[in-house]
Structures are given as structure tokens and as C-alpha cells.
Amino acid sequence: MTIEIKTATLEPIRHTFEHTRRRFGDKPASRYQEASYDIAPEHNFHYRPLWQPDKLLNDTSRTALVMEDWYAFRDPRQYYYGTYVQARAKLQEVTESNYSFFDKRGLAERMPEEIREQIIRCLVPLRHLELAANMNNVMCCAYGTSTVVTQAFLYNGMDRLGVAQYLSRIGLLLDGNSGEALATAKDHWMTDPAWQGLRRYVENTLTLEDWGEVFIAQDVVLDTLVYDLIYRQFDAVITEQGGSDLAMLIEFMQEWHKDNSRWVDATLKSLAAESDHNREVLGGWIAAWREKAVADLSPLGEVAVGDEAVAASIEALDKRLAKAGL
Amino acid sequence: MSKVYIALQDNEESHYIVEAIEEDNPDATVIYQPAMIRIENEGFLAIKRETVEEKMGRDWEVQALHVNLITLGGNVDEDDDQLTLTWNQ
Amino acid sequence: MTARKLNLKDKYRLLTRDLEWEYSYRDYEEIFKQESFEGIKITDWSKWEDPFRLTMDAYWKYQAEKEKKLYAIFDAFAQNNGQQNVADARYVNAIKLFLTGVSPLEYQAYNGFAHVGRQFGGVGARVACQMQSLDELRHVQTQIHAMSHYNKHFDGFQDFSHMHDRVWYLSVPKSFFDDARSAGPFEFMVAIGFSFEYVLTNLLFVPFMSGAAYNGDMATVTFGFSAQSDEARHMTLGLEIIKFMLEQHEDNVPIVQRWINKWLWRGYRVLTLVAMMMDYMLPNKVMSWQESFEVYFEEAASALFKDLARYGIKMPDYAATAIAEKEHLSHQAWSIFYNYGHAAAFHTWLPTEEEMDWLSEKYPNTFDKYYRPRYEQWRRMEEAGERYYNPTLPMLCQTCQIPMGFTDMDDPTLVSYRQSEYDGDRYNFCSDGCKDIFDFEPEKYVQSWLPVHQIYQGHCGGAEMEDVLGGYYRINLGTDNLDYKGSPDEARWNDWHGLETAEEKLKKAS
Numbered sequence: 065m066t067i068e069i070k071t072a073t074l075e076p077i078r079h080t081f082e083h084t085r086r087r088f089g090d091k092p093a094s095r096y097q098e099a100s101y102d103i104a105p106e107h108n109f110h111y112r113p114l115w116q117p118d119k120l121l122n123d124t125s126r127t128a129l130v131m132e133d134w135y136a137f138r139d140p141r142q143y144y145y146g147t148y149v150q151a152r153a154k155l156q157e158v159t160e161s162n163y164s165f166f167d168k169r170g171l172a173e174r175m176p177e178e179i180r181e182q183i184i185r186c187l188v189p190l191r192h193l194e195l196a197a198n199m200n201n202v203m204c205c206a207y208g209t210s211t212v213v214t215q216a217f218l219y220n221g222m223d224r225l226g227v228a229q230y231l232s233r234i235g236l237l238l239d240g241n242s243g244e245a246l247a248t249a250k251d252h253w254m255t256d257p258a259w260q261g262l263r264r265y266v267e268n269t270l271t272l273e274d275w276g277e278v279f280i281a282q283d284v285v286l287d288t289l290v291y292d293l294i295y296r297q298f299d300a301v302i303t304e305q306g307g308s309d310l311a312m313l314i315e316f317m318q319e320w321h322k323d324n325s326r327w328v329d330a331t332l333k334s335l336a337a338e339s340d341h342n343r344e345v346l347g348g349w350i351a352a353w354r355e356k357a358v359a360d361l362s363p364l365g366e367v368a369v370g371d372e373a374v375a376a377s378i379e380a381l382d383k384r385l386a387k388a389g390l
Numbered sequence: 391m392s393k394v395y396i397a398l399q400d401n402e403e404s405h406y407i408v409e410a411i412e413e414d415n416p417d418a419t420v421i422y423q424p425a426m427i428r429i430e431n432e433g434f435l436a437i438k439r440e441t442v443e444e445k446m447g448r449d450w451e452v453q454a455l456h457v458n459l460i461t462l463g464g465n466v467d468e469d470d471d472q473l474t475l476t477w478n479q
Numbered sequence: 480m481t482a483r484k485l486n487l488k489d490k491y492r493l494l495t496r497d498l499e500w501e502y503s504y505r506d507y508e509e510i511f512k513q514e515s516f517e518g519i520k521i522t523d524w525s526k527w528e529d530p531f532r533l534t535m536d537a538y539w540k541y542q543a544e545k546e547k548k549l550y551a552i553f554d555a556f557a558q559n560n561g562q563q564n565v566a567d568a569r570y571v572n573a574i575k576l577f578l579t580g581v582s583p584l585e586y587q588a589y590n591g592f593a594h595v596g597r598q599f600g601g602v603g604a605r606v607a608c609q610m611q612s613l614d615e616l617r618h619v620q621t622q623i624h625a626m627s628h629y630n631k632h633f634d635g636f637q638d639f640s641h642m643h644d645r646v647w648y649l650s651v652p653k654s655f656f657d658d659a660r661s662a663g664p665f666e667f668m669v670a671i672g673f674s675f676e677y678v679l680t681n682l683l684f685v686p687f688m689s690g691a692a693y694n695g696d697m698a699t700v701t702f703g704f705s706a707q708s709d710e711a712r713h714m715t716l717g718l719e720i721i722k723f724m725l726e727q728h729e730d731n732v733p734i735v736q737r738w739i740n741k742w743l744w745r746g747y748r749v750l751t752l753v754a755m756m757m758d759y760m761l762p763n764k765v766m767s768w769q770e771s772f773e774v775y776f777e778e779a780a781s782a783l784f785k786d787l788a789r790y791g792i793k794m795p796d797y798a799a800t801a802i803a804e805k806e807h808l809s810h811q812a813w814s815i816f817y818n819y820g821h822a823a824a825f826h827t828w829l830p831t832e833e834e835m836d837w838l839s840e841k842y843p844n845t846f847d848k849y850y851r852p853r854y855e856q857w858r859r860m861e862e863a864g865e866r867y868y869n870p871t872l873p874m875l876c877q878t879c880q881i882p883m884g885f886t887d888m889d890d891p892t893l894v895s896y897r898q899s900e901y902d903g904d905r906y907n908f909c910s911d912g913c914k915d916i917f918d919f920e921p922e923k924y925v926q927s928w929l930p931v932h933q934i935y936q937g938h939c940g941g942a943e944m945e946d947v948l949g950g951y952y953r954i955n956l957g958t959d960n961l962d963y964k965g966s967p968d969e970a971r972w973n974d975w976h977g978l979e980t981a982e983e984k985l986k987k988a989s
């Protein structure tokens with residue numbers, strides 16, 4: 065027997081907002097769709113920015129990349145604020161328990177002295193590089209077009225601050241909260257020849273004005289190389305040398321990078337698929353920044369892993385670019 | 391001297407916080423409004439971790455205050471043990 | 480080795496402030512290009528006092544907790560058809576105005592704080608602004624999600640983003656935020672971080688949201704208070720940036736004072752919409768606009784300005800005008816919308832007898848003298864089948880873009896009217912505040928996209944009102960606009976509650 069409950073009067077008069085109906089049809093839209101598509105202001109801006117009078121407040125010409133529809137992107141993770149913070153909170157909880165385990169069991173003291181020094185030299189200085197990554201991604205958020213693009217940049221930017229803070233905590237775990245490891249790591253960042261190429265690279269990215277180029281220089285080229293070199297290869301070397309406890313401190317970075325890469329790949333693919341023009345622009349940036357990154361990363365690669373390290377990371381980058389059709 | 395104030399969502403957790411504030415700031419005024427509780431005091435107000443923990447019977451971090459907070463007025467100073475509101479007049 | 484315990488301040492310094500380094504391959508000015516053009520002098524960013532010391536792990540943890548609670552309520556609200564439980568369907572019009580007028584401002588704040596979150600040279604200030612940007616994104620998204628269910632059962636929510644870019648009265652909040660975002664980073668912080676967040680948003684988020692609770696709107700009060708819990712951090716940031724600028728250099732004081740004067744007035748004018756939401760659009764009344772204004776503006780702002788007096792900062796002169804207007808503002812605003820109810824994407828109505836009595840009691844000096852007779856006259860016209868709609872397009876203030884309908888506080892029967900000339904053209908203003916703002920930066924405010932001018936110039940879909948309202952604005956005419964009485968919203972509401980309209984009752988009786 066079927067029981068029918070009369071609810072006719074509570075039938076909805078429409079299934080979603082007009083902006084999502086126009087794009088996805090007259091059916092209930094997901095929360096990601098309702099909160100991400102076509103909600104950025106696009107028309108009738110009242111005043112020209114005093115800080116850039118030749119552009120509108122929101123202006124698609126802040127990059128050389130061109131899209132017929134700036135909402136042609138989709139974050140495969142479908143992050144809007146709520147799903148984003150809940151995903152990170154989960155990762156954060158695991159990380160917190162790893163860090164507290166490491167601390168309580170005094171695992172820092174069990175590490176051979178040379179391993180500790182190697183971590184302070186090759187891993188901890190990345191906290192500064194992550195701060196630059198934070199600024200670069202926030203830049204892309206501020207000047208990019210469409211919420212599906214810009215919100216993911218902001219999530220990425222804040223994630224990088226989080227990574228910088230975890231790296232700082234690794235330093236503090238190693239120096240018993242004295243801050244000495246952080247000071248030593250900063251010295252490496254400022255003066256150690258192994259780091260100077262990278263520091264020059266990121267300082268250069270911070271002066272760029274085209275957010276599309278920033279995305280390529282930072283999120284595509286540099287991050288792919290650095291994350292492969294440090295969080296895969298360096299991790300393996302340290303483990304081999306008896307520092308396997310480091311693994312629990314960098315699990316966050318590895319998991320985060322996996323998660324973030326899904327979005328970077330999807331974004332790159334949509335940009336490249338759009339037109340020959342975009343492929344040409346992207347190709348030019350990739351060639352220029354790839355060459356610089358390889359040269360600038362090599363000294364660190366040699367110190368952290370060995371001669372062949374950077375070549376292996378380049379392979380990872382090229383594989384990634386090929387997947388995006390570049 | 392002007393009043394500093396803090397408003398909290400009216401819920402179970404806030405009730406313990408309000409109890410703690412009342413104990414630590416005996417001159418404060420507590421005003422119940424729909425869905426919110428407003429507490430004001432001349433010039434100074436402190437929310438102390440220890441007192442809240444005592445009321446709740448468990449650990450509580452000062453930053454967890456933000457979960458139930460609606461608004462505040464005054465210069466904020468926050469550390470591990472307390473959050474204070476003051477006017478410098 | 481026993482690790483020493485780090486306190487919150489030291490930990491935050493090491494985990495955030497210490498990430499910065501001194502650039503040597505590029506110049507500071509190449510990386511922070513916008514820091515000096517406004518004339519603000521910053522000598523030492525290290526003097527920045529972090530307003531709150533939230534690291535990302537704690538941010539994720541607490542914000543996820545807030546979100547979990549919030550979405551549990553949204554789900555319950557939708558599953559239980561919570562829209563049936565509001566005090567009266569007229570109430571829903573207040574949140575239509577909220578979604579079309581306020582939520583897009585949260586979006587603009589998200590954009591604006593990302594911009595300054597990149598441009599400030601101090602890492603402490605940058606990170607605080609970035610977190611605010613992320614919070615503002617949260618606000619616009621949770622508001623869309625809260626309203627999503629209302630949109631399925633009421634008219635007027637459906638095209639909020641399209642409308643915000645076009646509709647005449649929405650150019651008031653839009654131009655306000657465009658103004659702030661087009662300014663330099665320090666002025667933006669005074670505009671939004673200080674004037675709007677610290678001094679004014681309490682008026683919107685606290686008494687109005689408490690009113691939403693009192694009117695049975697669980698979804699709105701929940702997002703409202705949940706958003707406001709982030710605002711507490713934002714307010715602290717807004718106050719810190721002011722103190723920081725004032726402490727950095729004495730030359731900053733007059734610049735900051737001018738910005739405070741400007742933005743307090745500019746923000747106050749936007750809150751006109753809130754005044755009428757409080758007094759006219761909440762069927763169950765909690766607090767009048769005047770009462771809220773006294774607590775959250777007069778009392779709070781005077782405490783604040785006493786605190787800032789040691790830097791030489793004074794309460795802006797226009798505050799006196801705002802205080803004088805508190806007994807008039809909501810009535811004048813509601814009258815404008817009643818007159819233009821055919822051109823709005825929400826419904827209007829005349830206050831009931833009972834509501835007018837409440838207004839008389841709350842506004843003993845003004846309501847019976849100036850406004851009750853007006854409403855009674857309009858009621859008589861309605862009863863005679865001659866509901867009055869103003870067929871002409873209003874003149875707008877060049878700065879705040881509100882129709883010229885505010886009166887002189889010395890003689891509340893006269894419309895207040897100011898003029899300036901610039902480059903051979905004449906411009907109109909509603910007040911001294913708006914005129915002074917224009918006179919200081921005329922080259923900026925002559926750019927205003929004034930909806931009425933735009934209609935006359937043929938940029939809004941055509942010459943006929945239907946082309947503009949239906950075509951360009953995408954208001955569903957006869958459905959979204961006009962009086963609540965006789966609207967599809969009313970018919971559905973009555974249907975849910977087994978109520979009959981006056982008309983139906985009459986029909987049955989005959």
C-alpha cells in the first residue's frame with residue numbers, strides 16, 4: 065500500500081536561483097554551484113580604482129589569458145567555504161595528534177644530530193617560501209576573475225600559511241621551543257648558497273602583475289618541483305638515514321599537495337583547452353619559469369638529495385604538463 | 391568612563407561562560423535579549439579561562455570563545471589565560 | 480631536553496611574524512606597490528599589534544565547528560519547511576532586501592580584503608586581512624545557502640546577483656563598496672575595517688538578527704550570529720589599523736580624520752535600509768531603529784571616540800546630523816519605497832493600526848506629527864482603489880545615490896538639498912555630508928553610475944518602465960513587486976495557514 069501525504073501547498077515554486085538555473089537547468093543545484101557560479105559583480109562599476117585607473121574594479125584583463133566564459137572552471141573537490149574548512153579541520157586533527165605524539169615521545173632527541181641539522185637546513189627554510197606562496201595565491205584571488213577561480217586561490221593561499229606554520233613547528237620541535245632552529249633556518253634562507261636561487265625566484269614572482277603568470281610560476285612550476293624534491297625524495301633519503309619519524313610531521317604537506325594538485329590540474333587543463341592563444345601564453349610562461357626553476361633548485365637538490373634529484377622532479381612536472389595538454 | 395561589552399549566542403555553552411564572567415566581574419550587567427546575551431561593564435571586562443573551565447568542568451581554550459561570540463566593544467587583549475576588554479580613557 | 484612552553488603571543492610571533500624576511504633580490508617597493516600613494520606614512524611595520532592570534536590550524540578547527548552547527552540548522556530548516564514558521568510572510572521581504580543588498584557586499588569585502596591582504600607590507604596586517612577575506616567569503620556563501628530554501632517558496636530572491644549590479648536602490652550599497660574598493664589600501668581599511676565593521680555593522684547584525692529570531696526565522700538568525708562571531712575579530716582588526724596608522728606618524732592624523740568623517744557618513748547612509756527593515760519590516764518588534772541607534776551608535780561610538788581622543792581624533796561633525804535624523808530616518812525611507820513599490824523587487828505595505836501605535840510610542844516627537852497623517856492619507860487612497868505609486872523617476876544624490884527625500888532637521892517638512900558645480904556641470908546632494916565628500920574628490924564621484932541617469936540615457940533596456948524593470952532588472956512584474964496585499968507570496972502564505980484574504984472573505988459573504 066502506498067500512502068500519499070498531501071503536501072501540494074508546500075511544493076516549491078522554483079528549484080534554485082536564476083543564476084544556477086540559467087547554467088545548470090531547472091533542478092535543485094548543489095551548494096557548491098549556488099555559492100560559486102555567477103555571484104561576482106560584473107557590471108556597472110561606479111569608480112575606477114585609484115590604484116589602477118586604467119582598469120575596472122573587477123577586470124578580466126588582469127591576465128593575458130582569455131576565456132569566453134570565466135565560469136567554465138570547476139573545482140573537482142567542489143570546495144566552498146564550508147566544505148573547505150571541514151576538510152582542513154579533519155587533516156588538522158590528524159596532524160595535531162602526530163605532532164603531539166612526536167613531542168610527547170621525545171622523538172626529536174632520538175634523531176641523529178646530522179639528520180636534525182639536515183632538516184633544519186633543507187626543510188625548515190621552506191617556511192619562507194610558503195609565505196611567498198601565500199602572497200602569490202592571495203594575489204591571484206584578489207585580481208582573478210570568477211568565484212570558481214578566485215575562491216580556490218584563497219584556499220590555496222591560506223593553506224600555504226598553514227604549511228608555513230607547521231614547518232615552523234617542526235623547527236620548534238627540534239629546538240625545544242627555543243626558536244634557535246628557526247633562526248638557523250632563516251640564515252640558510254638568507255645566505256646559504258643552496259637557497260639563494262630559490263629566494264631570488266620567489267622574490268621575482270612577487271613582483272609579477274599578471275595573475276595567470278603567477279599561477280604558472282608558483283603553483284604549477286615551482287610547487288610541482290619543490291614538493292616532489294622535498295616531500296617525496298628528501299623524505300625518502302631521511303627515512304633511509306634513520307629519520308623516519310619526520311614522516312609523521314610532513315604528512316599534512318603530502319596530503320595537502322595531493323588534494324591541491326587535483327584543482328591545479330583541472331584549472332590548467334581548462335585554461336589550455338580554451339584556445340590556441342591560451343596554450344601559447346601558457347607555453348611561454350612555462351618555458352621561462354621552468355628553466356629558471358631548474359637552475360635555481362639544483363643547488364638545494366644536490367644538498368638535500370643528490371645529483372639526480374632535480375632531474376627526477378622535472379619528470380614529475382613534465383608528466384603533469386602533458387596531462388593538461390601542454 | 392564608558393562601557394565595554396560582549397554579546398554571546400544564547401546557548402548551553404554560553405551559560406557557563408556568562409556564569410564565569412559574572413563571577414570574575416561582579417559589577418557587570420547581564421542583559422538577556424532574543425537569542426543573545428549581552429554583558430556590559432564600566433571600562434573593563436575579563437573572561438578568564440580558569441573560571442570558565444571550573445564552570446564547565448573541562449578544558450577550555452580562550453580562543454574557543456569565538457564559537458559563541460556575537461560582538462564586542464572595547465580594546466581586546468587575548469592570551470592563553472584570558473580575554474580582556476578595556477577603554478583607555 | 481625539556482621543551483619550554485610557549486605562550487600564545489610568542490608562538491604567534493614565531494609562527495607568523497617571523498616568516499617575513501628582508502628582500503634583497505628585489506626592492507620592497509616593487510613587491511608592495513600601493514603602500515605609499517595615499518600619503519600614509521608607515522615607518523615600522525614591526526610595531527603592528529596583532530589583533531587576534533589565530534594560527535591556521537586553530538582557524539580551521541573553530542570555523543569548521545561553526546560551519547557544522549550552521550549547516551545542521553539549514554538542513555533542519557529545509558526539512559521541516561521552516562519558512563512556514565516565520566511570524567508573517569511580510570517579514571520575508573526584509574531578507575529579500577538582505578540577499579539583494581547586503582550579501583553582495585560580503586562578496587565585495589571578500590575581494591577587497593584579498594586585495595589589501597596582498598598589498599600591506601607587514602605580515603601581521605596582511606594575514607589578518609586575508610583571514611577576513613576568507614570569512615567574508617563564508618558570509619556570502621552561508622547567506623546564499625540560508626536563503627536558498629526561502630527562494631524555493633517566495634518571490635524576489637531568485638536573481639539577487641544580477642539585480643545587485645543594476646537595480647536603482649541597490650546602487651546605494653553597491654556604490655558604497657565600489658567606493659571603498661577603488662580607494663587605496665589604507666582608506667579601504669578605514670572605510671570597511673573601521674567605519675563599517677567597527678562602528679556600523681553591529682546595527683545590522685545584532686538588533687536586526689535578534690529581530691529575525693523574534694520573528695521565527697531560525698535560518699537567518701543562525702547565519703547572522705554565526706557571521707557576527709567572525710565580525711568580532713574583524714572589529715578588532717578595524718580598531719587596530721586605525722591605532723597603528725595614528726601611532727606611526729603624526730602626519731597620518733588629518734588624513735585618517737578625513738577618512739573617518741567620510742566613511743562614517745557614507746556607511747550611515749547605507750544603513751537607511753536597515754532602519755526601515757527594523758521599524759517596518761519586522762512584524763514582531765524587538766527594538767526600534769532609534770533605540771538600536773542609541774545603543775550601537777551613540778553609546779558605542781562615543782566610547783570609541785573618547786578612546787581615540789588621545790591621538791587627536793574627534794567624532795565627525797556629521798554625527799550630530801545622524802543623531803538628529805534618528806527619529807525620522809526609517810519613516811522617510813519606508814515612504815520612498817512605498818511610493819516606488821512598483822519598481823522594487825520586494826513587497827511594500829502600509830503599517831497596520833497596531834503597528835502605527837507602536838511607532839507613535841517609540842517616536843513620540845515625530846511619528847504622529849509628520850508620518851501618521853501621511854500613512855492615513857495613503858490608506859484612504861488605497862481604500863478608494865487609488866493606491867498611490869509615484870510615476871516619475873526620482874532625483875538621486877550624486878554621492879549616496881538615495882532619492883532626495885531626506886528632510887532638513889531644522890524643518891522636517893522641507894526636503895534637504897545641496898548642490899555643487901564641477902567642470903561646468905551641476906551635481907545634487909541630500910546632505911552636507913554627501914556634498915563634502917564630493918567636493919573633496921569630484922573627479923571620483925562624477926563617475927557614479929547613477930541608475931536614473933542611466934535609464935534616461937537608454938542604458939537600461941529601453942525607454943519604457945517595463946523594459947527597465949522587467950527586461951533589464953529582471954524583476955518579475957506583478958509577482959516580485961507591488962504590494963504584499965494581493966501578491967502570490969500572500970496567496971501561498973494564506974494557503975499554508977488556511978487563512979483567507981479580506982477579498983475572499985468578502986466574496987464568500989456576498
